[in-house]
Amino acid sequence: MKPAQTGAIDPDEQLQARVAWYYFVGNLTQQEIANRLGTSRVRVNRLLAACRENGVVQITINSRLASCVALEEALVQRYGLEAAVVVPTPENPELVRDALGVGAARYVDEHIADGMTVGIGWGQTLRALIRALPARPRRGLSVVCLQGGLAHCSRINTFEIVSDFADRYGADRHFYAAPIYAASEADRDIILRQGAIRETHEKALASDLAILTAGDITQSLIVEYGLSHPGDLDELLAAGAVGDVIGHFIDARGRPVEHSLNRRTVAVDLEALYRIPRTVFLSGGAHKREVNRAVLLGGYADAFVTDEETAAALTGDG
Numbered sequence: 001m002k003p004a005q006t007g008a009i010d011p012d013e014q015l016q017a018r019v020a021w022y023y024f025v026g027n028l029t030q031q032e033i034a035n036r037l038g039t040s041r042v043r044v045n046r047l048l049a050a051c052r053e054n055g056v057v058q059i060t061i062n063s064r065l066a067s068c069v070a071l072e073e074a075l076v077q078r079y080g081l082e083a084a085v086v087v088p089t090p091e092n093p094e095l096v097r098d099a100l101g102v103g104a105a106r107y108v109d110e111h112i113a114d115g116m117t118v119g120i121g122w123g124q125t126l127r128a129l130i131r132a133l134p135a136r137p138r139r140g141l142s143v144v145c146l147q148g149g150l151a152h153c154s155r156i157n158t159f160e161i162v163s164d165f166a167d168r169y170g171a172d173r174h175f176y177a178a179p180i181y182a183a184s185e186a187d188r189d190i191i192l193r194q195g196a197i198r199e200t201h202e203k204a205l206a207s208d209l210a211i212l213t214a215g216d217i218t219q220s221l222i223v224e225y226g227l228s229h230p231g232d233l234d235e236l237l238a239a240g241a242v243g244d245v246i247g248h249f250i251d252a253r254g255r256p257v258e259h260s261l262n263r264r265t266v267a268v269d270l271e272a273l274y275r276i277p278r279t280v281f282l283s284g285g286a287h288k289r290e291v292n293r294a295v296l297l298g299g300y301a302d303a304f305v306t307d308e309e310t311a312a313a314l315t316g317d318g
Helices: 011-025 030-037 041-054 066-079 093-110 124-130 159-168 185-193 195-205 219-228 232-238 286-297 308-314
Strands: 084-085 119-122 144-145 172-174 211-213 212-215 244-245 248-250 280-282 303-307
Touching: 011 030, 011 280, 030 280, 041 211, 041 244, 066 286, 066 303, 066 308, 084 124, 084 212, 084 280, 084 308, 093 211, 124 159, 124 211, 124 280, 144 159, 159 172, 159 248, 185 195, 212 286, 232 244, 244 286, 248 286, 286 303, 286 308, 303 308
Parallel strands: 084 303, 119 144, 119 211, 144 172, 211 280, 280 303
Antiparallel strands: 212 244, 244 248
């Protein structure tokens, strides 16, 4: 008589292990496994679920993008987003914009359909997006600028951004033929009542999709070229501004600050962003973390595209 065995094999565990091996290593379908074991596909499905629950199967994704996927989910859960896209942070900070453009291109392209009106902000990050977009014509597509332009900035302008984006999709285009900031609140109201500009403004308000970036309070082109008075920046900082969204300066909670510039902005107002069905923000880099958090806390973004280090900081993991 053989001596009693210790550590006898559990038949259920043995079956789970066999099912897991066939599925994850042998690449058999659930139906093929069921046929091999003389059971049903439903039971195989339940056994696979049990393998995950009791630790028989533990999945490790060996990719530098795995942490990005985890951060995407963390952003969605923390800020109530519809979607997030996180890309690895380049070693060279100057390449963050290009990485964001490439990372956002697929998401943006998948959400552009025939007959839509797409509202566009401006900035070097959006130019990087346009470079990464495929040339894919859409029928009846309109592209509209969401804000006025800067008269003294030759590096980038709203006309270029809208035109280049529209060229990718064979779309018509609409511009605010006006500066981002009027001389006074009364002048702003007069500008927005003018025929062609009024039509553009109404079309912008009716956008189906908005694509924007956030501007840092110290490094954005609007701060560099759009502020006409030497004391504006100091006043904005004193009012609590951390950056801007289409020319509107916001505080750390995403609320518009009390400053005359916000009453003189020739652009879609921030409240109108809430009424646009989907608003996508592309914004990253260490210098933008505070304004990015403000954008998310303010609820302006439905989808948010950023880099890994920024995402970690925004979710408390960095």
